[in-house]
Amino acid sequence: MEDGAAIWRIARDSEVLDLNSSYSYLLWCRDFAATSVVARDETGEPVAFVTGYLRPDRPRALVVWQVAVDRGHQGSGLAGRLLDALTSRVAEEQGLASVETTITPDNTASDRLFTSYARRHAVALEREVLFGGELFPGETHLPEVLYRIGPFPA
Template structure:
């Protein structure tokens, strides 16, 4: 079984499968993002395109063959050893069982193995404590530093979008000096 398709049974005793997405998953990812009521919901086309062209840096979690969570990501163009996580979401009913952390760990492992990725970046708005806790937990479990820096100010956005801070999960040796 490939690292991208691993079956686990978390503490909740619900079997979760993890795999790469493909274009037909885009529809369901769009639904999960919409249902979250928290994420910026991109067009359905964006999710189909992402599942097709960025499958190598994305992952879905499913129960009984139905996707219940996803992570979309890409390797940063200026440093392809960094995986930038764009969106993470888990269906309400499946939350609190380690699914999001499970996806991030598997995706990180896959990208490290296949592409030499050594660090993970993401942006988080100041009010998203769940997201901050999730990435802090993943950083701690992997022995990575967890650093925040200012990234996109709210003024950059044409709507009421909040600012987005950049969070860097990196080994100490590659962390920038302050």
């Protein structure tokens, strides 16, 4: 739980993620620690994270909620290594049939991350709009495109 404030700051400073309340990051660290991962620098300070959860109706489907890397550590492949480590751990501990995430059409970094992840693991990647922009309240929001990666071998 002690990582909650740090990952909230990393998410905020990314300037591209939808920022959730600081309280939600504390809850995430408590309730979804088994399906999330944090990278630390040489001083032990969190510098990157991947948060996820298992879908209640499909408990072998890992939904990746957010991926963020502190600016000083970007460009080193850290996000891909974290995603690999997390999915490997989930596969070993709970079984993994697929990985899902949503990405807006303008988020080329996330598109590259998940496309290369599917290629690296030699599994299929399907895309379809999950939430149209009109479903979001208030200001305009781009559609959220569902990336479904898998199935992974049993």
